[in-house]
Amino acid sequence: MKRPFSIIPYLVLVLLLAAAGCSKDKPAALTNNGSDDPVPPDTISNVRIKLAEQLSFYGIYDFGQTWRTCAVNDGNATRLNGYMFARKLSVDEKKQVGNRLELNFTLQARYDGWDRIAEFGYIKTPLNYAGPLQPDSVWQERTGIARFITPYFLQYNAFNKIDYSFDVSAFAPDLRSTDKDVWIVYQVAANPTYTDPTKKDTGFCALDGFRLDASFLSNGSTANDSTRYFRNLFSCNITGTAQVSVSFELAKPVRQLTAYITNSGHGNEEGLVRRNTVLVDNTQKGNYSTKVLCTPASYYDGINPNGAKGPGVTWRYPTRNWCQGGTVPPAAVLIGDLPAGTHTFTLDMTRVIEAGGVARSVVAPIDGNLEVTAFLSGVQ
Numbered sequence: 275m276k277r278p279f280s281i282i283p284y285l286v287l288v289l290l291l292a293a294a295g296c297s298k299d300k301p302a303a304l305t306n307n308g309s310d311d312p313v314p315p316d317t318i319s320n321v322r323i324k325l326a327e328q329l330s331f332y333g334i335y336d337f338g339q340t341w342r343t344c345a346v347n348d349g350n351a352t353r354l355n356g357y358m359f360a361r362k363l364s365v366d367e368k369k370q371v372g373n374r375l376e377l378n379f380t381l382q383a384r385y386d387g388w389d390r391i392a393e394f395g396y397i398k399t400p401l402n403y404a405g406p407l408q409p410d411s412v413w414q415e416r417t418g419i420a421r422f423i424t425p426y427f428l429q430y431n432a433f434n435k436i437d438y439s440f441d442v443s444a445f446a447p448d449l450r451s452t453d454k455d456v457w458i459v460y461q462v463a464a465n466p467t468y469t470d471p472t473k474k475d476t477g478f479c480a481l482d483g484f485r486l487d488a489s490f491l492s493n494g495s496t497a498n499d500s501t502r503y504f505r506n507l508f509s510c511n512i513t514g515t516a517q518v519s520v521s522f523e524l525a526k527p528v529r530q531l532t533a534y535i536t537n538s539g540h541g542n543e544e545g546l547v548r549r550n551t552v553l554v555d556n557t558q559k560g561n562y563s564t565k566v567l568c569t570p571a572s573y574y575d576g577i578n579p580n581g582a583k584g585p586g587v588t589w590r591y592p593t594r595n596w597c598q599g600g601t602v603p604p605a606a607v608l609i610g611d612l613p614a615g616t617h618t619f620t621l622d623m624t625r626v627i628e629a630g631g632v633a634r635s636v637v638a639p640i641d642g643n644l645e646v647t648a649f650l651s652g653v654q
Contacts, residue, residue, distance in 0.1 A: 316497045321370045323490040325361060326379070330482035331464040332356035334390075344479035354409040357483075358461040360397075363449065368456060371449050372494035377440040379488035383425050385466035386483030389598040391538060391645060392462040394420040394488070395509070396445070398454035407457070416459055417506040418647035419445055421536050424462060424484060425599035436599055442490075444534075444651050447498050448506075462486060503528045507619055507648040516548070516623035516640050522650070524614045531609040531652035535621065537564060538596045541642020545594055547628035552607045553620040560607040565628065568597040609650075621648065 327348045332341040334357055341356035351359045363371075377394060395416035397407075420440040449456055464483025508520050533552055551561040596602050623646075626638045 317495050318370060318372050319493055321372070321492040323363075323367050323370060323492060324488075325458055325490060326351060326359070326460065326486050326488040329359055329486045330479075331462040331484045331486065332478075332482055333465045334463050335465055340478050344482075352405070352407065354407055354412060354459075357464050358409050358412070358459065360407050360412065360457045360459045363456045363458065368450050368452070369496060370492055371446050371490070372492040372496050373443060373446050373499070374492070374494040375441075375443045375446045375449075376491040377420055377442045377488070378438070378491055379486060380435055380437050381422075381424065381462070382485040383434045383436075384484060385481045386424065386464045388424070388465060390424045390463040390465070391540065392422050392424055392460075392484075393418055394440075394458065394460045395647075396449065396456055396458050398448075398451060398456055401453070401455055403455050412457075412459055413461070413511075414509060416509050416647075417445065417448070417649065418509055418536060421538065421602040421645075421647075423538070423596045423598055423600060423602065424464075438601065440601070444504065444649075447502055448504055450496070450498060460486065460488065501653055503531070503650070503652040503654045505650045507533070507650060509647045510645075512623075512644045512646055513640050513642075516638075516644065517620065518623075518646070519618055519620040521616055521618050523616050524612060524654075526614050526654050527612065528652040528654045529611045531612055531650055533559075533607045533609055533619070533648060533650055534604040535562075535607065535646065535648045536602055536604040537623070537644055537646040538602050539564070539594075539640075539642060539644050543595070543640060543642040543644060545630050546626050546641065547595060548623050549625050549627045550605070551622040551625075552609070553622065554609050554612070555617055556620075559609045562605040562607060563627065564595040564605075566595055566597055566600075566602075568594060568600070609652075619648075619650075621646070 329346070329348050329351055330344065332344065336356050339356070341353075346353050351361050353359055379394075381392070395418040397412055397415050397417070399407075419442045420438075422438060425434060425436060462484045466481050466483040503524075505522055507522065508518060510518055512518060535550070535552070537550070539546055539548075547563060547565040549561055549563050552559045623640075623644065624637045626634055626636050628634060
């Protein structure tokens with residue numbers, strides 16, 4: 275089941291961390307809406323940039339690093355650890371990034387029996403940087419473009435594939451950077467702990483948790499629009515105090531500035547709902563609830579038919595801040611117009627409004643950890 279969603283109505287978004295070769299399906303002759311008039315040279319149509327092909331993800335708890343003995347199926351991917359890859363966009367690929375950009379991928383659930391965080395993103399490094407890339411640094415410095423949660427799965431069921439699609443047009447100008455290398459990064463936090471009894475003698479490398487195929491679908495103008503403003507704010511794994519503040523500089527005034535925030539709770543935070551407040555220069559700009567409805571049961575039956583905690587028992591939640599097998603959509607908070615100069619962005623996540631399906635209203639520290647990314651988009 276394909277579940278597209280648009281993170282930005284008037285732009286079009288993305289992070290993506292992927293790994294792989296790239297193929298460009300470029301028509302021999304492009305025309306405008308079927309007319310005989312040629313399309314401007316900086317306009318493309320349905321160009322596909324392959325990011326990952328049959329990449330295997332192994333255990334987050336594989337401290338012995340057995341994953342190092344497993345082959346990487348995709349020669350264009352750089353494996354950073356057992357569950358994270360990076361893949362550098364070539365100069366030609368960056369030139370093929372249009373202003374309408376879609377991230378499409380298929381996740382195949384194999385030998386992992388749990389719901390885990392997964393995400394596409396990107397980092398930028400100096401030109402011709404040969405590495406190495408350190409996983410912890412990459413995760414902290416990334417610009418996140420698409421987050422989802424892996425599906426529940428047990429091996430006695432048939433392998434289960436889910437197709438996803440994210441509109442990541444908002445990131446297009448940044449992905450075209452000519453003064454930096456751009457690496458697409460993707461993590462699927464696998465842990466293949468369940469073993470198929472019929473495969474008990476199969477080697478470690480054959481029992482991967484998940485497999486991934488991914489690509490960008492690019493359309494429209496490949497020219498940068500100087501009126502577009504984009505800035506990544508932060509990527510944080512937050513524990514303890516549920517608040518983060520960062521300063522940012524505007525070289526010129528920006529209109530219609532909007533903050534896009536993606537957050538998911540893990541550990542005991544999975545069952546909590548918070549109401550988060552956005553402040554700029556100590557002035558409240560808006561708030562949003564992290565609540566996500568995972569019912570009706572048909573939600574799971576449709577996208578995660580093999581998801582089961584045990585035989586015949588489908589694992590379902592009435593509410594939480596993410597759903598198994600589902601996307602984690604970003605919240606959009608309109609900031610409005612800001613003048614040039616230095617500003618402070620604050621995200622206050624201290625208020626819990628629901629716990630275990632029961633309404634509450636308390637200020638509480640993080641009970642586990644929150645994975646939070648945020649970026650700004652506007653017109654200058």
